[in-house]
Amino acid sequence: MEWSDRIGRRLKPRDLHVFLAVAEHGNMAKAAEQLAISRPVVSKIIADLEHTLGVRLLDRNPKGVEPTLYGRALLKRSVIVFDELRQGVKEIEFLADPNAGEVRRACTESLAAGLVSVVIDRLSRRYPRWSFHIELGTPNSRLELLRSRKVDFVITRDLTPDADIEEEPLFSDRLLVVVGSRSRWAARRKVRLADLIHEQWIQSAHEIGPGGPTFEAFASAGLEFPKAKVVSASLNLRYSLLATGQFITMMPDSMMLLAPSQRSIRVLPINIPRWRLPNSIFTLRNRTLGPAAQCFIECVRDVAKPLANGK
DSSP states (O other), rough: OHHHHHHHHHHHHHHHHHHHHHHHHHHHHHHHHTTTEEEEEEHHHHHHHHHHHTSSEEEETTTTTEHHHHHHHHHHHHHHHHHEEEEEEEEEEHOOTTOOEEEEEEHHHHHHHHHHHHHHHHHHHHOOTTTEEEOOOOHHHHHHHHHHHHEEEEESSSOOOOEEEEEEEEOOEEEEEEEESSSSTOOOOOOOOOGTTTTTTEEEEEHTTEEEEEEEHHHTTTOOOOOOOEOOOOOHHHHHHHHTTTTEEEHHHHHHHHHHOOTTEOSSOOOOOOOOEOOOOOEETTTTOOHHHHHHHHHHHHHHHHHTTTO
């Protein structure tokens, strides 16, 4: 029997769905619970799959199961199969009712507060029944979400694309030094970066490390980077601490321009060159995106264009 006949007659989507659940949970009992079927049924489906393909797909151990070399190959292709089916269903739903749509993406918190919030506002007015799912996380987790197809695309500046990732640069941010309105620096008309070295700085870990935007800002001015008093990526924490008047931080100009006005924040008159790494859209190479995701990306380009032109 030809392989194409064997696949068409004996390899069913339901079997692959069960295999994906087992591989994800690393345990047949947990997969059975999630799928609302019995453990023996799950075990038989996996055994039938292995018999059909003629290889062992899972290694059993005291803790559960894990995919073999063959299992990982099938897992990778199965994710693609179900993703293409899901995108096909989304496209049919969109063609049947353009007002129905769903977009899943990952981004940084600062982009979520600025660029992405503007795009969502525009599209939600145009398509009231669309839903938007945002993941934040770390650079590595965003990349994993993209590769596992749990998000349609990623908007960030802190990813290094591999051969399977497509990058579309959007714009580069300029860092703004900001304080709370109660800060002793808030009303100063002349301030140098060197004057702020001994202040209580709030920055995220990737901003203050070598190559990070804040680190590079001080380096370009020939200054040693000050020790951060608070290391956190939380914008809410920054806003709360800035309001005390005791802290200082840097924020990207795209967020300050596009986010709702923060009355308690003052931008200090310090000119810092634009950050060399652009905010970009990252997608999986050769992956078909649904119409809603494509529409979202088009709107991102439209909002980002003035920022790319320095306006």
